[in-house]
Amino acid sequence: MRDATANPATTPHASTPTRIGYVLKMYPRFSETFVVTEILAREALGADIEIFSLRAPVDPRFHDSLARVQAPVRYVPRVRRAEDLWSALAAARAELGPLPDALVRQLLAVHAEDAAQALAVAVAARRSGVTHLHAHFASLATTVARLAALAAGLTYSFTAHAKDLFHEQVDDGDVARKAADAHHVVTISEYNARHLRAIGVEQDRIRLVYNGLDLDAFRPRPDLPPAATEARDGDRELHVVGVGRLVEKKGFAHLLDAVALLRRGHGVAARLTLVGGGELDVALRARAAELGLTDVVTFTGPLPQPRVREVVAAADVLAAPCVVGADGNADGLPTVVLEAMALGTPCVTTAVTGLGEAVVHERTGLVVAERDAAGLAAALDRLRADPALARSLARAARRLVEERFDARHQAAQLQSHLPSAPLLEEAVA
Known part of the structure; x- marks a missing residue:
């Protein structure tokens, strides 16, 4: 049995080329264009990415930029009964080997569906050569990414946004615990970084990376900005x-x-x-x-x-x-x-x-x-x-x-924060 006190997040696979597994609650999601922009920008720098979606999309509308994403998408199965978690544990043990008792207790402490999905992500990540997991939002996706990383012996990180930090239902202690096991925590504003520090997240784990834009797709009009037009009554x-x-x-x-x-x-x-x-x-x-x-x-x-x-x-x-x-x-x-x-x-x-x-x-x-x-x-x-x-x-x-807020520089920052990742800022200079 693996040492229950060992923390895989401190032992990255330094000699293995990085393959990033994105853990997302739902992909694609019509309102989360920033996720697609980020993935595209990282792929443009040569990042090898696989996407794990915990929920199937329910909105038939999609943005055209999705067609340019190269990463394969895996929709993680959901168990419907608590007893199915035992089957998931047995399947994971066959692939991953015995799990530490402390990790099993953590799996049993969360919702059975979340635990089973974490094990499924761990197995799939191990099989596909994923070396690092990254989740968006400090809530469900990070719960699953953290447990999957611990089970598979991978590093993980997550991006903290807003509702996952400031909603009345957010447990600050839970966020801090997830950060403590993470290789690093990305957040999108200095305001958020201050909040993370206030709830006990160590400064050296926090990485400020603003959401970026594909500036080639958002070019200013020559008459920046448009002049207010004349109304019929002569007013502007x-x-x-x-x-x-x-x-x-x-x-x-x-x-x-x-x-x-x-x-x-x-x-x-x-x-x-x-x-x-x-x-x-x-x-x-x-x-x-x-x-x-x-x-x-x-x-x-x-x-x-x-x-x-x-x-x-x-x-x-x-x-x-x-x-x-x-x-x-x-x-x-x-x-x-x-x-x-x-x-x-x-x-x-x-x-x-x-x-x-x-x-x-x-x-x-x-x-x-x-x-x-x-x-x-x-x-x-x-x-x-x-x-x-x-x-x-x-x-x-x-x-x-x-x-x-240039997505190319944001992607280079994210890549540079990976375990043993080379600095890529010069690639977008």
Whole structure:
């Protein structure tokens, strides 16, 4: 029996070429474009990747970039009965050898389905030559990746985002325990890094790697940003766009209030396009009708990435009035904000979590207090009334994205953090 005190995470296979197993709750997922962008960028650097999806996709919509992913996808079987875990343990033992008693106790301490999937990933990873596992989100995917790595004698890492850190149901101790066994922990903002340190994660395990963009796909328009167009009455019309799931943390209810204030209090011919779907769809449509905005607010529903890109590029401003939800849920650093910055569309947002690391007030965008519809309306009107300011902010935002959020550099950072991985930054210089 393997020594129960041994920690495979400290003994990487230094002499073996790295093959990375991505452990994801669901792949592909329409809202998680950042995962696809990351995998594509790592593959472009020569990374050898296999994807383990714990759930089959349920959304028939897919982004076109998926077609370029080379990594094979393995959908991990799910057990339906607790007693099936014993069969999974027997099968894993035949492939992996005896498991340490301490690990068996940990497998029995989690949900039987999660434990069985961890064993299935361990066996599949061993058979396919995977040497390192990486999970996105510190919740289910990392639970499975951690146990699979310990069972197979592999190293693992995970990326911590937002809901997996800040939701009221998150167990900080569980996150810290997962980090303690990990080779390293990636997180997407300095705000998140501070939080991880506060809950007991060691500084030397934390790697700050911002989500990146394929900047070739997000080129700014020559007239960066588009000038506000003339409305029929001679006033300058303002086209505002908001993109994201229609849930509380996106703050779109406050955006509707701001548009109403623009039209009634500021006399601005403002219109709004909301891109996305979600649990608040009906409530937000009702709110728009209550405010008398039915004719000037367009709800598009979810759109494929190329179409989102077109809508954001054509708008005068992107509004991301994010808030901390009643359940503690908050955005990390929404990808659409980075996309708007790359496209040359000025941004107005709030200082929730890591947003201030991209949208710096009066340098790369405008920042207002969360839940402040009046302040949001004033910021939107300021960009309408001062096209020179809008263009200056947009140009600075594009420069920042090029410096800090290029997916090629993000991929090189991720590769460099692997056990015994060579530094690849020069490959993208």
